[in-house]
Amino acid sequence: MKFKPRIWYLIILSWLVIIIFRAELLLNLILLWIKYSYLLMSEFGNAIHILDFNLFDALLSIKLFLIIPVLLYAFRNRLSWLKNSINFSYTVIVLLMISFIFALIITDENPDFQKDLKATKLLSPFSTVMILHLNKGEKSQGTSIEEFINYKNNVLKPSYDESIVIANSIKIMSDYIIYTQKGIEKKITLSALWVNNGVADITSKTYILGTDEFGRDIFARIIYGTRISLLVGISAVMVSLIIGLFLGFIAGFKGGVIDIIFSRLTDLFLAFPIIYLIVLILALFGNSITSVIIVLGLSGWMSLFKIVKSEVLSEKNKDYILTAGMLGLTKRKILTNEILPVIFIPLVVSIVFQFSNVILAESALSYLGLGTGSSYPSWGAMIESGQRYVTKAWWMISFPGLILIFTIFSANDFGKRLNRSINPGVSK
Numbered sequence: 001m002k003f004k005p006r007i008w009y010l011i012i013l014s015w016l017v018i019i020i021f022r023a024e025l026l027l028n029l030i031l032l033w034i035k036y037s038y039l040l041m042s043e044f045g046n047a048i049h050i051l052d053f054n055l056f057d058a059l060l061s062i063k064l065f066l067i068i069p070v071l072l073y074a075f076r077n078r079l080s081w082l083k084n085s086i087n088f089s090y091t092v093i094v095l096l097m098i099s100f101i102f103a104l105i106i107t108d109e110n111p112d113f114q115k116d117l118k119a120t121k122l123l124s125p126f127s128t129v130m131i132l133h134l135n136k137g138e139k140s141q142g143t144s145i146e147e148f149i150n151y152k153n154n155v156l157k158p159s160y161d162e163s164i165v166i167a168n169s170i171k172i173m174s175d176y177i178i179y180t181q182k183g184i185e186k187k188i189t190l191s192a193l194w195v196n197n198g199v200a201d202i203t204s205k206t207y208i209l210g211t212d213e214f215g216r217d218i219f220a221r222i223i224y225g226t227r228i229s230l231l232v233g234i235s236a237v238m239v240s241l242i243i244g245l246f247l248g249f250i251a252g253f254k255g256g257v258i259d260i261i262f263s264r265l266t267d268l269f270l271a272f273p274i275i276y277l278i279v280l281i282l283a284l285f286g287n288s289i290t291s292v293i294i295v296l297g298l299s300g301w302m303s304l305f306k307i308v309k310s311e312v313l314s315e316k317n318k319d320y321i322l323t324a325g326m327l328g329l330t331k332r333k334i335l336t337n338e339i340l341p342v343i344f345i346p347l348v349v350s351i352v353f354q355f356s357n358v359i360l361a362e363s364a365l366s367y368l369g370l371g372t373g374s375s376y377p378s379w380g381a382m383i384e385s386g387q388r389y390v391t392k393a394w395w396m397i398s399f400p401g402l403i404l405i406f407t408i409f410s411a412n413d414f415g416k417r418l419n420r421s422i423n424p425g426v427s428k
Contacts, residue, residue, distance in 0.1 A: 001132045007090055008072070008082040014071060014098050018105060025108050028155045029062040035148055046145050054156050061104045068101075089417070092410035099226040104156075109220040112159040116166040118181040120215030122393045123207050132165040132179065133194040133201040163194075170202065177202075210395040212385060217342040218395065222403055228376050229407065232293055233359045237351050239297025240304055245347075247301070248308025249335050253316055259309075266302045278361075282370045288373045292365060296358050306341045307350055349419045356411035363404055368405040379404045 019026065036059065039047040072079065084090065099106060114120075119129055165188070167179035176189045177200070193203040209218040251262040278295050287289050313322055321338055329337070365371040366380030379400045386397030 006082065007084050007086055007094060008076075010086055010091060011072070011098075014095070018102065022108070024063070025105060025155075026062070029058055032152060032155050033059055033062055035151060037421050039144065039148055043145065045380070050145065050149060055152060057104055058152075058156055061102055064101055064106060066335050089410040089413040092406050093414060096226055096407060096410075099223050100230045103223045103227055107217070107220040107305060108157065109217045110157045110159050110225040111220045111354070112216060112408075113157060113159060113161075113220075114159065114214050114216060116181060116182065116216045118121060119166045119168050121182075122213060122389065122396075123215075124393075125210045126134040126206060126208060126397050127210060128204055128206045130167045130170050130179065131203045131205055132167065132170070132177070133203070134165065135192055135194050136163055140387050172200075189295055209399050210361075210393065212382070212393070212396050213389060218382070218399060221382060222400055225377040225379045225382065225400065226403075228289070228372055228378050229359050229362060229404075230294065230371070232289065232362045233355050235293040236296035236358045236362075237301065237355050239294060240300040240354060241347070241351060243297070243301040243402070244304025245308050245335075248305040249312055249339065251305070252309040252312025254333075255313075259291065262305070263309075266305050269302050276411045278365070279370060282365070287365075287370050287372065289376065292362060292372055296361055298316065299361075300354050300358065303350055304347065305355065307346050308343060311346065312339060315339060315342055328425050345422050349415060349422065352415035352418060356408045356415070359404075359411070360408055382383075 032055075034045065038057070050075045072082070076082065081145070123129070165179065167181055167186075171178040177185050177193070178185055178187055180186075190200055205220070207217055209222065212218055212221070247262050247266075248278070255292050262370040278299060282291060315338075321334065325334065361378030362371060363378070363383070366378040367383070367384045369381075371378050371380055382400040383397055386400070389396050
């Protein structure tokens, strides 16, 4: 019997890899969850006050990591798509979704972490640095809130850490250490280092995909950039879907003047170079995740409008629609109960193709400096910064560029496969 890899094989393998390589982080996150739960019961007000996005992300990530395998096993008979044979496109999509949900677990590096640029700037892939942990002095007992914040900061790394020194290489002498940063030697006494079981605390870190011009980990930035791209893509498509569905249903169901107005409005949007509208709106209201989602959502509803309108026009005079109206069903119920199930299939196919277009558009805007801003890592912004160092650091532009290509190709390929499975007459 020929072995055929399935999607659920890939999911199980991904879970095992994360458990093997991130076991310590997973245990720390579980302890963080337990400590915060205890804090909620003892000091509810203070616990709510210190709850920020990073802590919420950590708690949600570890809960989902433990719950999702149980849910997949419990509903394995209903999730028939898990038994589909794996291919390149499905592999990319599954890995992107895992990166989107578990970015904090996949990489324990803050995507904006910067420290000692002389030692970390423009490091090639698989470069290793040494990390000297400095003595923090005597640790005070503090309150339960302070102890929890200290533990949280140790688990969830900040964007800058004063308690470490990063070096390219070190030499341990009798009572001091000589460390090198970009060929420059510096000296530090052993008493200045944190001592763990009588040994100076010195660790190493390997940058799998290298670092950028600010010494930031490219692997971590690509993983967190996946969140931005998928969040913008999914949210913008939902905005387009709501607008196209609403206007298309009204135009098709009402007809007459309303149909003419909405149809001409659609033609206007299609005729007008949408990039100018996008640039104008972002220039006026600023570039943030919310503004990018709204702008890309407003620029992509026209095709959905045409699909919904044409389907409503072909269905509205059929007996079951007329009967639903005679029975007193409201237009909202006719749309949700009668029209949507009929137009669901063509809408899903159109949404999948639009999703890849939105991701490409977001990357293009970030490349032009009009994307989600400098507060978030973005594939397009990484490509833009990488082109300035293309001769010195090819990895800065190559890895985010390849991820973007793989994502767009996989989304389009998935859309084509979905269309062929729904419409067998479509040529391959």
